[in-house]
Amino acid sequence: MDKNAAVLARIPGPKAWPIVGNLLQVDMSRGNPYRQFTQWAKDYGPIYKLRIGPSQWVVVVSGHDAIMDTLVVNGKSFSGRASNYRDQIFSKGAGLIAVDGRSEKLKLSRRLAIQAMKGYGPGKIEHWAMEQTQEFMDAFRDTNGEPFDPRLEIHSATMKIISLLIFGEKFHRDSEEFDTIQKVLDLVNKSVGTGVHGLLLDLFPWIRHFGNTIYDDMATATDMSMTFWSKALQRELESDRDDKCLIRAMLDYNSQQHAIQLNDDDMRVLSFQLQMAGIVTTSSSLYALLNIMLHYPHIQDKVRDEIQEVIGDRPVHMSDQNNMPYTQATLLELLRYTSITPLSIPHKAVVDSCITGFSVPKDTLIIINRWAAQKDGSFWEKPLSFIPERFLDSEGNLVGNDHPNRQHLFAFGAGPRMCVGESIANARLFLWTVTILQQFKLKPELETPQVSCDPDFYKGGLVLSPPDFKLRFIPL
Ligand code: HEM
Numbered sequence: 092m093d094k095n096a097a098v099l100a101r102i103p104g105p106k107a108w109p110i111v112g113n114l115l116q117v118d119m120s121r122g123n124p125y126r127q128f129t130q131w132a133k134d135y136g137p138i139y140k141l142r143i144g145p146s147q148w149v150v151v152v153s154g155h156d157a158i159m160d161t162l163v164v165n166g167k168s169f170s171g172r173a174s175n176y177r178d179q180i181f182s183k184g185a186g187l188i189a190v191d192g193r194s195e196k197l198k199l200s201r202r203l204a205i206q207a208m209k210g211y212g213p214g215k216i217e218h219w220a221m222e223q224t225q226e227f228m229d230a231f232r233d234t235n236g237e238p239f240d241p242r243l244e245i246h247s248a249t250m251k252i253i254s255l256l257i258f259g260e261k262f263h264r265d266s267e268e269f270d271t272i273q274k275v276l277d278l279v280n281k282s283v284g285t286g287v288h289g290l291l292l293d294l295f296p297w298i299r300h301f302g303n304t305i306y307d308d309m310a311t312a313t314d315m316s317m318t319f320w321s322k323a324l325q326r327e328l329e330s331d332r333d334d335k336c337l338i339r340a341m342l343d344y345n346s347q348q349h350a351i352q353l354n355d356d357d358m359r360v361l362s363f364q365l366q367m368a369g370i371v372t373t374s375s376s377l378y379a380l381l382n383i384m385l386h387y388p389h390i391q392d393k394v395r396d397e398i399q400e401v402i403g404d405r406p407v408h409m410s411d412q413n414n415m416p417y418t419q420a421t422l423l424e425l426l427r428y429t430s431i432t433p434l435s436i437p438h439k440a441v442v443d444s445c446i447t448g449f450s451v452p453k454d455t456l457i458i459i460n461r462w463a464a465q466k467d468g469s470f471w472e473k474p475l476s477f478i479p480e481r482f483l484d485s486e487g488n489l490v491g492n493d494h495p496n497r498q499h500l501f502a503f504g505a506g507p508r509m510c511v512g513e514s515i516a517n518a519r520l521f522l523w524t525v526t527i528l529q530q531f532k533l534k535p536e537l538e539t540p541q542v543s544c545d546p547d548f549y550k551g552g553l554v555l556s557p558p559d560f561k562l563r564f565i566p567l
Pocket residue numbers: 162187188189201204208364365366368369370372373376426431432435436437501502503504505507508509510511512513515516
């Protein structure tokens with residue numbers, strides 16, 4: 092028995108097979124194993140263990156108390172990340188997402204990322220988000236109420252703002268740059284959603300010589316990102332733009348001769364990771380919301396009534412948010428209901444530690460099962476229904492941050508590895524939802540919605556992605 096197995100002995104879990112452990116019991120047929128992990132949480136409780144391969148132990152945490160203990164109380168001890176073979180091909184140990192929580196470079200990268208995602212000044216994100224609405228609102232209006240799939244419009248608007256914040260440029264949908272970012276995103280997404288084939292490549296990298304194509308996809312994505320990066324860097328060096336962007340912030344930082352310097356890979360990988368994380372998360376969420384509004388027309392009407400009462404016909408501002416509890420509750424419920432990052436990004440124990448009294452040795456991987464926590468029927472009433480009212484009190488006010496329902500929502504994580512894009516994600520979701528519902532009534536393609544809005548039908552990948560659907564934008 093290995094030493095770590097002995098330390099983890101008190102934690103229950105499904106029986107592991109020799110050599111492969113529980114690997115082949117993980118159902119990856121739909122690209123993300125959260126269903127299987129949630130079933131195991133029902134069988135073994137809020138904290139259970141798995142073994143992936145001969146010796147990699149994984150602890151899966153699902154209950155609220157255990158999640159808080161992991162991410163906040165012992166957040167520093169579990170602030171590591173698992174850098175797997177697939178990720179190493181692209182990131183070469185650089186960037187932000189897969190870097191160990193104790194690294195000084197990680198702290199620097201997180202700081203630079205958070206500053207970039209705030210747009211380097213008050214009101215900047217609102218300004219760019221509203222500027223971007225014009226394009227997709229025109230496209231929706233041009234449909235003349237005919238059925239239309241808005242996925243590409245939303246995706247493109249989301250990408251443009253992030254590109255502006257990172258590269259200082261908005262890439263048009265027909266541009267070579269837009270095409271490259273999209274291809275890199277697709278290749279990385281494909282490699283993450285490859286299920287057991289991907290996990291096997293991480294464990295046994297030599298299988299790339301025997302028909303496992305994931306390595307080739309990641310190598311292609313890496314080459315494309317490198318070419319893209321050197322051209323973007325060159326353009327930034329030659330430009331006299333006023334507005335600050337992440338590339339400029341990184342170059343300025345390096346020019347100040349700090350002890351820690353960012354090399355080319357650090358800057359390339361940080362830029363691409365933010366670009367990727369910043370696009371798919373928000374665009375999938377907004378796309379999902381439009382379908383949900385077709386299934387819950389009374390909620391659509393209530394949000395619109397609030398918009399009429401508080402804003403009328405003028406453009407929305409972020410400051411309106413505090414006067415719009417129903418809209419805020421709808422967006423919180425969107426994050427809970429869709430749970431598009433069902434298993435988060437795995438953490439790693441950087442020292443020996445414990446979770447709710449169970450010892451967890453250094454190097455154990457930790458998976459936070461956000462799906463199980465946010466859909467737990469023993470806590471949430473009717474967890475599979477979309478009910479914004481769960482975030483409102485009896486007088487229709489938004490419940491405070493300390494309310495149990497807010498406490499049980501971990502949409503952006505918590506603690507030292509919390510999402511760096513929460514503020515831009517919230518701003519875009521709020522401003523765009525309000526602008527769309529202020530100007531259009533959303534109606535299904537036919538009499539009733541044809542495509543389910545149930546997140547259990549979403550596809551796996553970097554984040555869960557809702558299926559394609561069409562709707563009618565009826566101008567008001
Ligand atoms: C609805 C939108 C979003 C959701 C639900 C979401 C959710 C999450 C979650 C659950 C994590 C993992 C936290 C953990 O490991 O404990 C995360 C991490 C991260 N998110 Fe987001 N996110 C969203 C939008 C964004 C945006 C717009 C960006 C912008 C660039 C972003 C960038 C990142 C990055 C870089 C990390 C890794 C942080 C680290 O490893 O230290 N996310 N996000």
